[in-house]
Amino acid sequence: MKKTLLSLCLLMASFAAFAQLPTVGFKGGVNFATLHATSNGSNLSINSGTLTTFNVGAFVDFKFGNVSLQPALNFTGKGGSFSGSNDEDFEGSAQFKLYYLQVPVNVVYHVPAVVGDFYFGAGPFLSMGISGKEKIKVNGDEQSEDVKFGSGENEVKRTEFGANAIVGFKFKTGFLINANYDLGLSNITNDDTGKLKNRVFGISVGYAF
Secondary structure, eight states, X not given: OHHHHHHXXXXXXXXXXXXXXXXXXXXXXXXXXXXXXXXXXXXXXXXXXXXXXXXXXXXXXXXXXXXXXXXXXXXXXXXXXEEEEOSSSOXXXXXXXXXXXXXXXXXXXXXXXXXEEEEEEEEEEEEEEEEXXXXXXXXXXXXXXXXXXXXXXXXXXXXXXXXXXXXXXXETTSEEEEEEEEEEOSOOBOOXXXXXXXXXXXXXXXXXX
């Protein structure tokens, strides 16, 4: 038992000696979100139109040499828009805005440059739905209502998970430019007839202390 505790203490001490002081940062920017819809029992799949929304959040970067572990907490907008018409005087559209608290945990590799660091990384994320708005327009008549999260057939699942990739550049001054792509892997709808998954490309700027 004493040997085990001693080994753990030595291991923690070696990590502490190897790791640099953690960096705390903030960033925010614009999201270009889409929804990927598939139908059960067929090969039919549809990508929605792009919805422009936003993201804002904070991160901590634990750096070990050129590699770091970077957890974050983000408030991020997702969703998409659909539209269609036919020859019988029908014209309709639907827009879904979904807002999540999202926790990505990325493993990031840093490449030193003259004025800063290039970086790129990837990892999983877990999201929790906070609020949303659904807007439907048919032949000029528009209806809007709040999105409900839950397990009901007409509700959106509150939790979502997926994979996240980031790339960017951090200047020595602390200013950074970042791009990310979130690939939703879980179905966010409770409808048994199909699946709906989030896709988000984001661009942000920020500052790391």
